[in-house]
Amino acid sequence: MDLFFSHNSGNSCRSVFALHEAGVAWRQRPIDPRAGQTRSLEYLALNPMGKIPALVDGTLVLWESNAINWYIAEKYPEVRLLPTSMEGRARVQRWLFFQAAHVTPACFPILRATHARLQAFWNFTIDPQAAEVGRKELARFLPVIDSALADREWLEGDFSLADIAYAPHLSLIAEGGFAFLPYPNLRGWLDRLLARPAWRRTADLIFHRG
Numbered sequence: 001m002d003l004f005f006s007h008n009s010g011n012s013c014r015s016v017f018a019l020h021e022a023g024v025a026w027r028q029r030p031i032d033p034r035a036g037q038t039r040s041l042e043y044l045a046l047n048p049m050g051k052i053p054a055l056v057d058g059t060l061v062l063w064e065s066n067a068i069n070w071y072i073a074e075k076y077p078e079v080r081l082l083p084t085s086m087e088g089r090a091r092v093q094r095w096l097f098f099q100a101a102h103v104t105p106a107c108f109p110i111l112r113a114t115h116a117r118l119q120a121f122w123n124f125t126i127d128p129q130a131a132e133v134g135r136k137e138l139a140r141f142l143p144v145i146d147s148a149l150a151d152r153e154w155l156e157g158d159f160s161l162a163d164i165a166y167a168p169h170l171s172l173i174a175e176g177g178f179a180f181l182p183y184p185n186l187r188g189w190l191d192r193l194l195a196r197p198a199w200r201r202t203a204d205l206i207f208h209r210g
């Protein structure tokens, strides 16, 4: 399996985290968007959006980090990154859609405005008003996660792709100074996520070497 990713990319980070949790062999294919490598004809043939990450496994070419993660979880069921019940898998999917459609888009303008290393790497334009809108959106979304974690360590009881999905962008806004004080269950869960050995290896690869 080859994973094409970029340093300083939260979405790449999500799939690298899943691969590290799975503990399987994969080939690192770092590419640099600043050097136009995501726009090369070779890469656009893998992902016509020119976005990262993308996975190649034999004849399978896959983009969208959560689709990649779902494939990893199904390919290596013994790692148990998904619940075994149909209902449990449906609930994990709900968390993945919630992350991709709501939480991460709200985090983006906040991390653009607050995260110096990512600002420098991606040459972000800072929009304070958009960051404020993001904060208001998160004030609606984060209590949902905080409540879900009131009586459990992980979103669906056992650690799963649902937890993996949120680590990159929540950790990035935390690094930018976002206050999670009103969300103690969420803060504890984020700390548990970031303490996992697979996360530490992931953050080292994605955020500390680019």
Ligand SMILES: N[C@@H](CCC(=O)N[C@@H](CS)C(=O)NCC(=O)O)C(=O)O
Residues within 6 Å of the ligand: 008, 009, 010, 011, 012, 033, 038, 050, 051, 052, 053, 063, 064, 065, 066, 100
């Ligand atoms: N929903 C996609 C988002 C992928 C994405 O936007 N990746 C960013 C890097 S974090 C990217 O490729 N940015 C460069 C671009 O849009 O050209 C996923 O989860 O894989």
